[in-house]
Amino acid sequence: MASRLLWASRAASYLRISVFHRGFSSVLKDLKYADSHEWVKVEGNSATVGITDHAQDHLGDVVYVELPEVGAPVEQGSGFGAVESVKATSDINSPVSGKVLEVNEELNDSPGLVNSSPYDKGWIIKVEVSDSGELKNLMDADQYSKFCEEEDAKH
Numbered sequence: 001m002a003s004r005l006l007w008a009s010r011a012a013s014y015l016r017i018s019v020f021h022r023g024f025s026s027v028l029k030d031l032k033y034a035d036s037h038e039w040v041k042v043e044g045n046s047a048t049v050g051i052t053d054h055a056q057d058h059l060g061d062v063v064y065v066e067l068p069e070v071g072a073p074v075e076q077g078s079g080f081g082a083v084e085s086v087k088a089t090s091d092i093n094s095p096v097s098g099k100v101l102e103v104n105e106e107l108n109d110s111p112g113l114v115n116s117s118p119y120d121k122g123w124i125i126k127v128e129v130s131d132s133g134e135l136k137n138l139m140d141a142d143q144y145s146k147f148c149e150e151e152d153a154k155h
Helices: 002-014 055-059 132-137 139-155
Strands: 038-043 046-051 063-065 079-085 088-091 100-103 127-131
Touching: 038 132, 055 063, 055 079
Parallel strands: none
Antiparallel strands: 038 046, 046 127, 063 079, 079 088, 100 127
């Protein structure tokens, strides 16, 4: 019996299959979250935007990120780009309205940063926020964690 488990574990490792499913995603306390699974970190009138750990976990390995142009307008709840994974392509919606100040050019060569570091090196855009009042429409970490649990329970 033990030799079968060892063999299965080695086969899974060789095939790069995860043997144990990760049942949780990390949620950072100092961010705000949209129900479309984007996060935003606001510093002054600048906001950094990316997709959540929960989103990247459900997408699987990200192979391409469609980035907007610097200077492009974004609107809360509207799409500005897309993430393509081995499983699907998903739109990325902006959690805040404003103008794109910067895009993460590293994602052109290393889209997997969205998987390995969704809250740090895998950020997608930086936005000059035009209406900070929109932040009240977003969830805090506790609300987002509960939202994800409820959403996962439906599937």
